[in-house]
Amino acid sequence: MDFMITGNFDGYSSFSGIYKNLDSNKFKLLKDSIVPVFRSSVEWGDYNNDNYMDIVLSGSLLEYPSLTQYTKIYSNNKGLAFSEITINIAQADEGAISWGDYNNDGNLDILQSGLSEWGDVFTNLYKNYGNGYIVNQAAI
């Protein structure tokens, strides 16, 4: 199993990293350009059903002293790299984000909660139509 961590390690910058399991005792940090976030939530899921686990994450990007909310989906390119996909999803931090197939159509949907850039608390459900379309199903 590989894993991903996000967080803040010095108070002035944030970090996101994917670690590939080389064998039972060694992991290698991949050099993918995952947005570095803290106050974050991240989960693996195969949203496009290609049998490669993708990533959804949300959190705060800290480039001291500015702080920006980020929510991104990264598509797994056949285990070789991850690329950010373009999607209309609310930017949030200090929340939770997860995959789940709420309508049992075989496509993983997204449940997102968190704080907007204006400090509003929200929860959104996004339906995955397949073919790259993920649409907000209105605030919950």
Ligand SMILES: [Ca+2]
């Ligand atoms: Ca996938």
Ligand SMILES: [Ca+2]
């Ligand atoms: Ca679904």
